[in-house]
Amino acid sequence: MYELKTKETDSSVIEFIENVDSPKKREDAYKLLDIFTETSGYEAKMWGPSIIGFGKYHYKYDSGHEGDAPLVGFSPRKAKISLYFATGDTKREELLKDFGKHTTGKACVYINKMADIDEDVLKALITQSITFLKEMYPEN
Template sequence: MYELKTKQNDDSVIEFIENVESPKKREDAFKLLDIFTETTGYEAKMWGTSIIGFGAYKYKYESGHGGEFMLAGFSPRKAKFSLYLMSGTDELRDLLEQFGKHKTGKSCIYLNKLDDIDEDVLKQMIQRSVELMKNNHQIIE
């Protein structure tokens, strides 16, 4: 049976960020930590070995497979930051137009550095995504 590899754990978020190689990426990761913590109202937790997540929800597919995953999060990957807004990017299309330099996946937004984006728009995107998730899923407090 399939088991999700990206699970919440007790690893240190601060220690993970402190080990980010690039000083600029490390600085931006600490800023993102503050933005996500303040905007979501949830404490940061490590999910897997490289994702910092905030809040959690339960999901279940028609197949019967289900689990728990973060409401929102980010990862300071080597190449780019990955922002995880679980509502998906379709629901954020209007805000993404104002966001700044980025690329998108299904529920990920990729950016090089915080200087490339509008932080106020990021906060709006996080708020909207978390609200949508709260309206459509069972939230784990």
């Protein structure tokens, strides 16, 4: 049976941020923590060893695969900061046009630093992602 690697843990979010090597990235992580907490209305929780997540939802795919995931989140990784928003939402792509300097992966949006992005668009992305996932998975 497939075992999810990224699960909610009891690890300290502050301790995790304090252990980020780069002082600038640590500062950006605290700024993101404030923005995500305030905008989402959820308390920050560690998901796996390196993702700071907010809220959670239970998903179940047609394949039968199911699990829990944070509604939104971020991770101050060594190379870039990963931001986790819902995928499959066309509004996300619209919002990203005005977001600032970023790249996208399959499920992540990557930024180098907070100074590169528009914080109002970040707040809109957080709100939109939560709204989208709550509509997709209403039983949560």
